Amino acid sequence: MSELEFDHVTVRFGHGRSLQTAVDDASLVVRSGTTLGLVGESGSGKSTIARVAVGLERADAGSVRLDGVDLTARSREARLARRLVQMVFQDPLAALDPRMPVGASVAEGLLASGRSPNRADREARVRELLELVHVDPARAGDRPARFSGGxxxxxxxxxxxxxxxxxxxxxxxxSALDVSVQGVVLNLLRELQAELRLTMLFISHNLAVVRYVSDEVSVMRQGRIVEHGPTDAVLEDPADPYTRELLRSIPVMGRPLDLEDL
Structure with missing residues (x-):
């Protein structure tokens, strides 16, 4: 198990008068073997934080460390450590090559890890991974379009x-899945974390979803972390007005959720 730490991370986009700060001096820790839910409205900087963690965006200031290794550094140690942080994106259809069998797409992850198993071992590992996520390994040759969103x-x-x-x-x-399908995916994440002892950063705008999967929660607004703590403590007794606004926006039976409902 590993710990992921964001230390005073700032990310800016644009130049001159068009310069905008997407993440503003944000610090948070995803503790080893736990799930941290990062929540906030669209444009709050959540996805930018995620992209910095996996090297898809560069921080203008601050650092991201995995077990003490600075992932933002330009070193062989940092490059190897970055392989240990993997991302699952919002749109699975865009993330999977429509022309490639799904088994081959899964096998790409083996190459990303730096290993090059022979064909028999690679196919065996793909079968194991498909079974792990409850997809029939016999469908490894199918294209993504033949599968449901979930x-x-x-x-x-x-x-x-x-x-x-x-x-x-x-x-x-x-976020793009039906409610019933969301439950399947969320249950799978909880199952995988327990079985594989993963550390997880779970990003969402939905506090109900975050509550279900997260041990701790950080609330982000306009690039800054405005509240953090154990999930139940934050959601049952939020200190920041913005967190209270997010809680009131959760729909319950056709009406906004009131804090007394939690």
Whole structure:
């Protein structure tokens, strides 16, 4: 198990008068073997934080460390450590090559880990991964279009797990799914975390979903962390007005959720 730490991370986009701060001096820790829910409205900087963690964006200031190794550094140690942080994206259809059999897409994760098993071992590992996410291994030769949205998301999880990560970053992975399918994917994440002892950063705008999967929660607004703590403590007695606004926005039986409902 591994710990992921964001230390005073700042990310800016643009130049001159168009310069905008997406993440503003944000610090948070995803503790070893736990799930941290990062929640906030669209544009709050959540996904930018995720992309910095896996090297898809560069921080203008601050650092991201995995077990003490600075992932933002330009070193062989940092490059090897970054392989241990894998991301599952919001849109599984965009994340999977439509022309490629899903088994081959999952196998790409093996290459991302730096290993090059022979064909028989690679196919055996793909079968194991498909079974792990409850997809029939006999369908490894099918294209993504032949799967449902929930199945495609489970396939992208399998591909991320192929790299044998210590940390899984899940960025709004249930937001495009039906409620019943969301439950399947969320239950799978909880199952995988317990079985594989993963550390997980779970990003969502939905506090109800975050509450279900997270041990701790950080609330992000306009690039800054405005509240953090154990999930139940934050959601039952939020200190920041913005967190209270988010709680009131959760729909319950056709009406906004009141704090007394939690």
């Amino acid at each position: 199945q495609r998301q489970r396939l992208t999880i399998a591909r991320a797990l192929a790299a044998e990560p210590a940390v899984l970053v899940a960025d709004e992975i249930t």
